[in-house]
Every structure is written in C-alpha cells, then in structure tokens.
Amino acid sequence: MSEIDNIKSFHDELTAWRRDLHAHPEMAYKEDRTSSFVAEKLRSWGIDVHTNLAKTGVVGTVRNGSGNRAVGLRADMDALPLQELNGFDHRSKHDGVMHACGHDGHTVMLLGAARHLAKHRDFDGTVHLIFQPAEEGGGGGKLMIEEGLFEKFPCDAVFGLHNLPGIPVGKFAVRSGPMLASSDKFEITVAGTGAHGAFPHQGVDPVPIAAEIIMALQGIVTRNIDPLQSSIISVTQINGGMAYNIIPNEVKMVGTTRAFSPAVRELIERRMGQVVEGICAAHNAKGTLKYIHGYPPTINSVEETDLAAQAAAKVVGMDNVLFDHPPSMAADDVAFMLNAKGGSHVLIGNGVGPGVGEGGCAVHNPNYDFNDKILTRKP
Amino acid sequence: MSEIDNIKSFHDELTAWRRDLHAHPEMAYKEDRTSSFVAEKLRSWGIDVHTNLAKTGVVGTVRNGSGNRAVGLRADMDALPLQELNGFDHRSKHDGVMHACGHDGHTVMLLGAARHLAKHRDFDGTVHLIFQPAEEGGGGGKLMIEEGLFEKFPCDAVFGLHNLPGIPVGKFAVRSGPMLASSDKFEITVAGTGAHGAFPHQGVDPVPIAAEIIMALQGIVTRNIDPLQSSIISVTQINGGMAYNIIPNEVKMVGTTRAFSPAVRELIERRMGQVVEGICAAHNAKGTLKYIHGYPPTINSVEETDLAAQAAAKVVGMDNVLFDHPPSMAADDVAFMLNAKGGSHVLIGNGVGPGVGEGGCAVHNPNYDFNDKILTRKP
Amino acid sequence: MSEIDNIKSFHDELTAWRRDLHAHPEMAYKEDRTSSFVAEKLRSWGIDVHTNLAKTGVVGTVRNGSGNRAVGLRADMDALPLQELNGFDHRSKHDGVMHACGHDGHTVMLLGAARHLAKHRDFDGTVHLIFQPAEEGGGGGKLMIEEGLFEKFPCDAVFGLHNLPGIPVGKFAVRSGPMLASSDKFEITVAGTGAHGAFPHQGVDPVPIAAEIIMALQGIVTRNIDPLQSSIISVTQINGGMAYNIIPNEVKMVGTTRAFSPAVRELIERRMGQVVEGICAAHNAKGTLKYIHGYPPTINSVEETDLAAQAAAKVVGMDNVLFDHPPSMAADDVAFMLNAKGGSHVLIGNGVGPGVGEGGCAVHNPNYDFNDKILTRKP
C-alpha cells in the first residue's frame, strides 16, 4: 500500500472525527472536549503531547532522523457564537455555538497528518503539531507564543492551512507576501460638555465633532496611505445621547482597521491619534483614542510558500496549485506565528457547489459546513 | 379693607396650598389630586367648573356685568420626573417626581386670582380660569384646544404667567413678539446596507453618511436662515452599530429644533428634508426624516402685552415692569393658546438669592423651589 | 419767518448742492473737491473749520452760550466704485465712480444743519460738524479718531444719520443697542505639501483640510454662539491649485464675519483660530489665520437714541418715528465714533417708490439716488 493510499484509508475515520467535532463545537478557550480528543489521539500514536498551553492549546511533537530542522504545523480548534441552520445529523448540539469556519476540519486534517507522520516517519527532523485555541478574535495563537510556544518547541517555520469556499475541491491557493490583513479595534471617545438642546453654546456639543472625525478619518486612507497599499478604517459603532432635547456629554465610536503591512498599520494608528486630538482641540473637546492591536497582517515568506506549493503539487499536481491568489482584508491569528518564525498560510479549496456537502457556502454563515472530501486526497 | 389688602390676606393660605401641591407633585396627565383640589376650591367660591378637559384639565368661569369680552388666564399643573434634593418640610413626597418648574406656584396664583374675581367681581365680562395638564412635553394645552377649549369657553385673549429665577421678587418682565421658541423633535434614519468591516464596498456604510448629514445641517442655520432670526438644530442622539467589525445597516439620529417664527420653523423642516434626501441619494442610502411638531413659538401680541404690562404696573409700579425682556430658546405649551387667540405670556421674578426660599435657583434643578413671596403682592 | 420756514427756504439751494456732489463723486480719501466745497461753505457761515484730518476730513465747530456740553454730528462724503446707470442730468460725471449710498445727501444735510446752527444759535454748548472721508471700507472715521478727532474736538456724544430706501419719506427709524454689525475680514492659509495627483501620500493635501475647516467654521455659529446673538462667518473666496494633476501646496480662503456684540466678535476670532490650528494639526498641515478687524458693531446708546428720537419727533411727529427698528448685519464706520463717545446712528426714510426720485432703489445699486425731498422738512 502506497503512502498516499495509506492516507486515503484514513478517510472514513477522519470524517467521523470531523463530524463529531462539528456536533460538539466549543468557544474560544473552552475547547476542553476538543483539546482532550486531540491529545488522546496524539498520545495513542505515540506522540509526545504538551497540553494546557494557552489554556486549551495542545502541541504534539514527532521527531525523525538526525536533522535539526523543525517546522510547526498549526490548526485552530474553536467555534463561533452562531446558531447553526444546517439540518444534517452532525449539526451542532450546542445552541448558539457552531463550527462555521471549518476549524473542526482543520483540527482533523492536522490529526490526519500527525498520524501519518507518527506512523511513517518519512521525514528528517522535527514536526510540532500545534493545535491552538481561540482563533476567532481570542488571540489564542498569540497567547501560545506568550506562554513560550517557540521556546518549548523551537520551529524554523510554521505552516497553516485554511479551507476556502469558492475554490474547487482538489485545489490549493498560495501567495507570497501579504495574505491576510491586520485587524485592529479602536474606540474613540469625544468628551464635550452636555447642555440643553436649546442652549448649545453653554456646552461643547460632541456630535458634530464626532462627525468631523468620521469625515477626517476617510482622508487618512485617501490621502496619507500609498494607494498601492490596501487599508481600511471602518467606524462601525457610534453612540451618544439619551434624550431628544439634551446635548450629550460624549459620543463614543468603535471600529476596525485593516492593513497588509506593519508600516501602514502604524501609520493608521499614528494618524488616527492626530486626527482625534487635533479635531477635538479645534473644538475644546477632549478626544481619546484607544487603539487595540488585534491580529497583525499574515505575511507568507517566499521560501516557505514555495515549499508549501511544492508539497501541495505533490498531492494535487502543479496545475491545481493556484499561485498569486489575491489577498483578503480578513485576518487570522496565524499571523503571530508567521510573524515570529516565518512560514506560510495556505488555502485549500472547500468546493464551489451550493448544496449540502458541496462546500460552497461562505464561512461564518449558519449554513456553512466543512467539506469532508478534502480531509484527505480524494479517497 | 382695600382690594389689595384683601389679596394680601390670602397669603398664608395660598402658601399652605402651594406647599401642599409641592409635596404632592404629579406627572403629566396624572394630575388627579391637583386637579381635584383645584376644582373643589373653585366650586367652593361659587365658580362654574368644567373638569376632564384633556384628561385632568380644569376650567372655571367667572362672569360679571354685561360685557361680552372674555379672557383666559392659564396656569400649568404638572411636575417633572426629577428627584428633589431640597430638605425642607414641603419637599416632594413622591420619589423621582418634583415640582421643579414652579407649576405648583402657578396653579395657586391662579386660584388666588379666581378667589379674588369670584368675591369682588370688579370686572365686566368673562374670565376663564384655565388649569392645564402636561405642559412639560405632554402638550396638555394643545390637547385642551383639540378637545374644544375655545369652543366651550370662547376667549378674546389668553394670559399666562411664569416665574423666572434671576429676576428679583416684585418685578415682572414682558415682551411683545416672540417670547419663547418653537420646540420640535426630529428622527433621522440613514438606512444603508451592512457589511463586514473588512469589506466596506459590499455594503453602503451609513456612518459617514450620517456624519455628512450632521455637518450639512449646520449649514441650514448658518447659510439658509436670516442671521437676524435665531434658530437651532441640535442632533442630540446618534446610534448605530452592534459589533466593532460589522458595518451597520443603519444609523439613527434624534434631535430638536428651535425657532421664533413659523416661517423659520417651516424653512428648517423643509431644508432638513432636502438635506437628508439629497445626501442619502448621493450615497445610495435611504434617508428618512420624521419631523414631529412640538410646541410652536410663543408669540405675545402687542395689545395684550401692553395690557398685561399695565396690569402689572398697577401692582408693582411701572418701574418694576421690565420691558423688552430678551426671548429664550426654551419653549412652552402656552404657545398653542396664544397662537389660537392672541394674548401674552408674562414672566414674574422668582428672586435672585441662592439660599432656600430666595428663589434664585434655576428651574429644572433638583434644588429649585417656587418663591412663596410672589404668590400675592408682598404681604 | 419761523425757524422751520427758514429751513424750508434752504431746500432749493441744498438740492442744487446735493446734485452737484452727486455729479462729482470722489472715492475714499480722494474727496478733495467735496472737502473743499464743505470747508468753503462752513467758512462762509463764519464757522471755525479744521481740514485735513484723515486726509480729506473736515470738522466745523459752532459754539453758543455758556454750556459745556458738546456733541458731534457726523456725515460721510465718499462714493463707491460703481458705474452709475441713472440717466438724469446730475448723474455721475466720473466713469466707474458713483454716489450709490447717498453720502452726497448726508454731506448736504449736515451742511444744512450747520448753516441753521450758525445762523440761529438756538442751542447752548458746542456742536462739532464732522465730515468724514472713506466710510466705504476705508475706515475714515477710525483714522480721524486716530489723528486726534476727539482730543481736538471733545464730544459728549456723536450722532449719525443715514438714509434708508424702503422707509417712507418723512419717517425716521431708531433703535437702542446694536444697530449695525461688526464687519471683519479673515484670510486663512492651509499650507500642506504639494505632490503629484497620483501620489497623494507623498504630500499633505491642503484641499480636504480646507474643506474640513469650512465645515467646522459653520459649527462656531451653530454651536458656540448664543443663538439669540446674530453672527455670520462667510468664507467667500477659496483658491488653490494650478494643474489638474498636481496636488497644490496650499489653499487660501478669505471671508467676512459679522456680529452685534464685541463679545461675540471676540469669540468668533478666538474660535476661528482654534479651528484652523486644530484641524491643520490633525493633518500635519500648517494653518494660518489672519483676522483683520474692520468696523466694530454700531451700538446706539439708550439716552442719545431717546434724544435723537425726540428731536426727530419735533420735526415729523412721534407717529413718524419708528422705534425698535430691526438691526442689520451690514456695517458702518460710524461705529468707531459711537464706540468712543456714545451716541446714536439714526435712519431716515429715503422713500419707497420704484421710480426716479422716489427713493426706493436699494443702496449700492447702480440705479440708486438720494431723495432730495428729505434734505429738509418737506418744503
């Protein structure tokens, strides 16, 4: 039985695991069942297992030969706060929680890889199998690093794999350079001085000041950032005022920014600070910008992307590797690991069909499902 | 005993009534105790009484001689949703409800006038004593008119009296023309199309559109309205968005407008409609303006203001009548009655001192109290 | 012959003088012919004459009795840079220069008064007859004061008289308090850094910064100034850029402000400075506000306005004195004299009819003419 045939033989088993995880989704840092399942499986194959990194994170390590090169393979385990609308048997058993981004599939794919590597040892060096919690906004990858991931498990590079609806089954998409954007959050408070709506001059009305800030923020994107560099500043929440005839004390705005380069990201933060401060100063108000760093840009290094593309080509053929796949303004926690060690985040086609099991439904949609066909090479 | 001495003799009694009302404040359209008290007193003096006009409104009618001229004297009875901070004995017995605008005093002053008129009959014609509910935003005066106030009780003119902290006891302030502003409410909805914060182009972001509208509304006041005409457009509430990374479907704004003339008021409404429609059209959003007419401007007619000034001068001397008192952008429900019949809304000094009983504390303040010294000519 | 009949007898002569001045209009500080004419006439009546104050200004002084009270009567002499369109015989003989504001009439009216006073001496004290140059933006009144007008000719009060089309012949209009607005000029420069239109991020684009400033200036009027106080900030000129594909280095804006009170005027200047500085700081541009004080508000003092009204009533009857005439956002140089000494600036009806000689055509219009009927009481 060839190596590949061997992998194929896992398919039914992997599918069962994946559906089990799908039926039991767990939110960020609460992936206890998933984490235990992962650890147990890894141990069952004789793999060294380290648990409780970043609360529910798991790292398994497989070594072979005398090579001193080490890579990390990373998967995410957490689910989303969404009510699943699918009707199939393996639908979520937990109200309001759903594997709507395919992390159930990512986890099982990495388990499949782990089993293969543990059994066949057809490599020279060290592979760290990194199962991270809390990708969906929780920063589980960042926390693993902060808790010593790469000190405990030194890696020369890290590889991630994420499914993508809209790309056919059997294809991979790769890209060197920026693949996903940074995603930061900001909170702006414009503190004026309330007054009766009939006596505006007795206060400092924060409402038009907030409006000016919103308008001025557009100019950061259009005037201050190189138009060849994609960037976004979205004010998504604005709230102020309690009564129709009372000018409020303050207006609060919340939003998100996106960029593909650390330089643009820093420029956005710096310019936002100037805009908030300057415009509030213009009006005797006090402006506060709280800029909260979320995920950095996910930037694939050239060599590791080539390596990943070659590995993918071995499985699906070079014709099925899509090079120069366009980046997306979405963000992923894997960025912290790639930032730290280099590596590549690769996309795998989840399918294009609209039907159940065809994989074309968008992620974060209540009708999404990971496509089991891609758990292994087509069995 | 002279006529005036006679009025003076009421003072202790009126003070007791006023403090009793102060201790038992009642909110708009719930002035049941107050209303009953008023009706009972009026009846006790042989005055014809009509109750339940605009729920708790009361009208008493006194006639004398053969004259066919009729005037309305109007007082307001309702309290405010405010927690009183005064410590004196007659403080509010109802948590969160307070006579913080002196309507208790207005009611008792009108009772005092009723008693005098009923007893002395020193006039020729008809006096309707109008005790209205719900001045504080409830439109009690408007509702009385809608329920037939002036059909049942035809008036040639209506006179109102309101206390004003900051003017000394013993002084009246009058003004012909605009005395108080109109007060309208508006609700603007900017309906765009929500999108993920990372994909703004997939939606229509209502946030910057709302900001543009706020800025453009300023221009109505600065560019479209005669600068000699006072006007206000205050956006006092703005709300939109539920998550930091989701561009919302819509932003809602609420606010108030003020004007001293019907023409300016109409111009504001018309221009606001154009601004909301035009700017939303510019951005493929759907804008809705709900413009809710509140109180019209309170405009004192010249003849009745002269008459009121002469009447005031009889009591306090011409030197104590302040002519050409500046108008205020505040509003009063009495406007509906003056609009319908002509008349004058006169201010009476509540005192200037900061201490308890000195009357200088501003209305709508939890430490305010009506000054009993002004219930009659200084006793 | 009564005093009044005597004045009437001047009428034909005054009319001839007025038409002569109208035919020979002279621009600010170039009123040489007018000034000589005035001085000669004054001297011919034995009046002490002082010339060359503020270049072409003339002051004549008449004294009588032992009274030590002194008043100034002020008229303006300059014409406007306008091409007259009237066809009557006394039309302007100077191309592009026209007495389109009636200063010809003002000058002659004051000459008429001078002749009467010099001849009849029916007063006790001192009257200074002040003929000022350069009212139309030139600040002739200010310059006279700077050159010692009131040191040389001490006045207890100053009175001005200005014709007003739209008010019937035979009527005066008076107002205590603010009568005309301040008129200041401002120049704002937003200095950014030019760049190619295809590389905006390499510069600091002053265009949207200027736009933000324009929007923010509206908020000074709508949010910072008491709505009972009239005010105007008009950006009337904006210029920037030389080529369609080059972002300019700077944008310049020019405009005017108006206010009726020194406090509002100061608030406007201060707030404009903050707005320009704050918004430019928000965008790394350099903003400069040059705020040039023009004319202050013309504020009539109460006592002198009463006195003027009584004087007017003596001539036309109390019924023809319009009290509380609305103020205007226009400005007049007489403000400097009233500011310095108190006094009153009074309006005289120039007539309402549209025809030639009927006086209803607006000032600064090429078809305007001063109405000779008002040079004296109707003869």
Add this chain to the structure above:
Amino acid sequence: MSEIDNIKSFHDELTAWRRDLHAHPEMAYKEDRTSSFVAEKLRSWGIDVHTNLAKTGVVGTVRNGSGNRAVGLRADMDALPLQELNGFDHRSKHDGVMHACGHDGHTVMLLGAARHLAKHRDFDGTVHLIFQPAEEGGGGGKLMIEEGLFEKFPCDAVFGLHNLPGIPVGKFAVRSGPMLASSDKFEITVAGTGAHGAFPHQGVDPVPIAAEIIMALQGIVTRNIDPLQSSIISVTQINGGMAYNIIPNEVKMVGTTRAFSPAVRELIERRMGQVVEGICAAHNAKGTLKYIHGYPPTINSVEETDLAAQAAAKVVGMDNVLFDHPPSMAADDVAFMLNAKGGSHVLIGNGVGPGVGEGGCAVHNPNYDFNDKILTRKP
C-alpha cells in the same frame, strides 16, 4: 561577428543620435525634426515608412519569411515643457522644453531595433515600428489608433519599453496585469447664487457645498471601492469668489482620478456623478460634473509579458529580469494600444547612481537624463 556583437557596434552611433535628439526636444504633435529623423533613418535601411499618422507619428514595417504573425514595437517621441538644468553638452537647446522622460532614448532604442531587424531578418512575420507623438497628456497613441493605425498595420500584440530610474542598468522589470493606472480629469462646478457676505440667506452659498462634496468624494475611495483595488480621487484645484464680502455664484473644482481596472474607473465616474448631484440637490444648488477620460489603465497581457520576459532574459539573463514589479498610479498613453491589441509594457533600468550619466535621477526632473549605457547591451 555575432548578432549581439553587431548590436554593440551600434552603440556609439546610437549615443550620438540620442544626444542629438536630447539637444533638440520637441513638444507634443510638434515632433517634426524628430519625426523626419526617424523616417529618414528607417528609409535608409530599406524599411517601408508611413508618416503623418497622428500628425507627426511614423510607422515603419519590416517583414520576413511567410509567418502571418505581426507585432508592434512602440516608442514615444515627445518632450516636456520643462527648463533643463543639466550642464552637459547635449543639454536642450530649446528654452523651456526638455526630454525629461527619456523619450529621446526610447526613440533611439527603437531605431536600433529597426536597424537590426532590417539587416538581419532573424524573425518570421511582420514587425511594425511605431513612433508615436504626444505621449505626455496629448493622447498621441489614441489618435494614431483613431486614424487607423491597426487597420493599416494589423498587429497581434504591441510592446512598449520605458526606462525607469532607480532600477540598475542591465535589468528589466515586468508585470502581468495592471502596470499603470488610468488617468482621468474631472471638472466640478457648484453653481449657487451669490449674495452679500452679510446676507447669506439671500443666496445659495456654493462654498460649503463644495466642501461637502470634497469630503464625500473621499468616501468613494474608502467605502465604495474594494480596498484591494487601488484608486485615487484628487481634487487639485478649487476656485471661487472675487471679493471678501461677496458670497460667490459658483465654485469650480478640478482634479484627477486613477484606477487599475476599467470597472473601478467606471465606478468612480458613476459615484462622482451621484455625489455631485445629490449634495447639490440637498442644498438647492446646481452641480455639474464634467468627467474627461484620459488614459485607460495599462494592462499587460500574460502571454505577451512572458514573451517579453523571455526576450529580456536572452539579453541580460533570467536573474536580471524582475518579475511582479509593483504597478504605479502613473499613466501612459501606451495603454490605448495594449487595450486594443494586447501586449506588454516593459521597464528597463536607467541606473541608480545620483551622478551625471548614472541614470538615477527621477523622470520629469530638470536634472534627469536618459542613460546611454542602456541603448544597447553593455557595449
């Protein structure tokens, strides 16, 4: 002597020609001397020459073998309205005109290619040598097409070559897809109604309306266009107003837009129209957008770019071909030809050094010079 050696032997001659053209720069559509020089040289090598296409345009045609494939090689001939600051002998002899973009070099390089092709005939098919006028904003390429370029000289693809300072001598840079941006011009007129600066309500002030439009245009880029798609809207000129106290009738704005895709370009034009119309409608003004199409995006087709890269690699080696060179928001007239026929616009390194003859000085700079070292393979 090998083919390449043969080319090298041209070098001195080509250098002489290039410097002669540099010394005699000619503006758009006035390239008479240049055009004659080109035609004469082509004819001297036995090449069929067609002149006066787009006024001064020249096309030479070389055929060989029986192949029916035809390609166009395109160079631009015009100079810029710039005063040269270089001091070398071949500096411009024409005041205020300068070859500051290297079109002198492009013309000579294409002559060199023509000579080689005519002499060696080492190809099978047809080569059209296209020398176009007026690349710098004049649309010479567009005019050649309109005058029948591709009907007269059918091409299967067109290739352009442009020098780029900052890339070392001996290197080529290529890119599939968008290489340069579209460049359009727009003119916006906001027609309001003038008024005196003291009476803004009597007019429709176009100044704040223009400001609103400027702000709203930013939102097209930030909210309506996919952030992965580069785009620019630059308002570069704004003019309105003649006097500090007169609100003007209108404000005019001029600017440029840039995009890499026809869809984004269309979106910009459509959205600009909506913004101008909607905001003017909001304020009773009349807005006019004149959107003038300039150059479309320069989009390199994949096959022809590969072909060009291989050709370049033959000369300089694959290591000296820079793939995936970043695009630029600048624009080039070559876009019309690539749009019509497909093809590729390739960049050739002009050198990096700051000194004279080192080629590092930016184009459109008065110290720029084309680097003669790149006229042939290093001789």
